[in-house]
Amino acid sequence: METDSPHPDPYVPERNEPLVAGVSNKIGSVLVVGSGISGMQAALDLADGGYYVYLLDSEPAIGGLMSKLDKTFPTNDCAMCVMSPKLVDCGRHLNIELVTYADVKNIDGVPGNYNVEIVRKAKSVDEEKCTGCGDCVTGCPSRYVVRPPAEGALYEPETTADERDFIDRLLREEEDVEGNLLSVLQDVSEYSRYLPEHVLKYLSDKTGIPLARMISVATFYDAFSLEPRGEHTISVCMGTACHVKGSGLLQSRLEDILQIQSGETTADGKFTLQTVRCIGCCALAPAVRIDEETFGFVMVRGLEKILNRF
Ligand code: FES
Structure with missing residues (x-):
């Protein structure tokens, strides 16, 4: 795998050589495919054991399915409370290198000595400079622009006078819009039966709350939808x-x-x-x-x- 890793040439063990840190006194590198809760835990255990770990995921961020859950069955534990510490640990661990938005293309070799070919998808983000502020999402020219009206679309691309009246009234009644963003979005969702992007953009323009923040709240909860919903x-x-x-x-x-x-x-x-x-x-x-x-x-x-x- 071609990588900009600061890790000096990962050690490649001989065939049949035990891959246990402390036994062979040599450290290999390990690829963990999938960064869900199990992948993260495996990566952390291996990294703590002294191995240099490449934690790979096809999504742009680690966390897998569990990061999309509110509660877990059957204990009803808060999913994020369980996984947040692991997300932070994986991000900070010096022995873990995150390889996100990438897929395994080919594997060859023998147990203990594999060569893995990885394809990284284009991110259009300079990872060295990214601070995670989310501003690029707001200004993304392709993802969050107002779409032209599709034939038969259930919504207009621009806000209507009624929508502007509704939002203006909402803002007059709500003193702390940012603090009560969730309930404001609920009101918008009830009014439109979903969260139209053009209405969110209008709300963002009026309040100064970044559109990216509204989108991230809207996509976190199942109760919200960015697409038109039925009656x-x-x-x-x-x-x-x-x-x-x-x-x-x-x-x-x-x-x-x-x-x-x-x-x-x-x-x-x-x-x-x-x-x-x-x-x-x-x-x-x-x-x-x-x-x-x-x-x-x-x-x-x-x-x-x-x-x-x-
Ligand atoms: S699994 Fe709990 S209601 Fe369906």
Whole structure:
């Protein structure tokens, strides 16, 4: 692997040589593929044991799936509380080099002596200079610009007079917008049924709160969406309890009935279908929530009857 690593030529052990620090008195380098909670822990253990570790992930940031969870099953522990210390430790550990936004292309060699070819995707960010301020996200010319209106789009690209009135009224009523950003976004989401980028941009212009901050809050919570949502949101629980009770079948059947995939909205704008992780009523598994109403012990044959109520 070509790398700018400050680590002087990682040691490559001979064939069959024990790869245990302190036994051979020699230290090798290790590649850990995947930087979820297990990958991070493996990297930390190896690094503490004296190995130089390349922690690789195909995403731009480490953390994996767990970084997207609010709570973990079955203990209901806060996911970020568990993983944040590990994120920091991995970022600071002198024996760990993060290789993000990269994929393994080829592996050859024998156990203890592998050559790994890695493809790094273009980041368009100078990692030496990046301080993580997020300003580049705000000014990104391709990702967060107001999109031109697509044919049949459910929203206009520019704010309407009604939207501006709504935001202005909201700002007059809210004294500390930055401190109460979550509830402000909830109000916007209720008003528009999602968080339109052009409205967020208007809000950002009026308050000086960076658009990137609003986007990061909006994408952290399942309750928010940056895409137009239907009149009703159907959430199929795919948490462990519901999954083992067959919620996958419910999801497939709903996709058939509505003719959309999870994450999409029906053409008439009536329903949005999504999957969620544990909605907190595992005793009712498999559970489905439509808007604020929860349905328990749902059976495939009962789905149409439930939908007809909406
Ligand atoms: S797994 Fe808890 S409600 Fe579905």
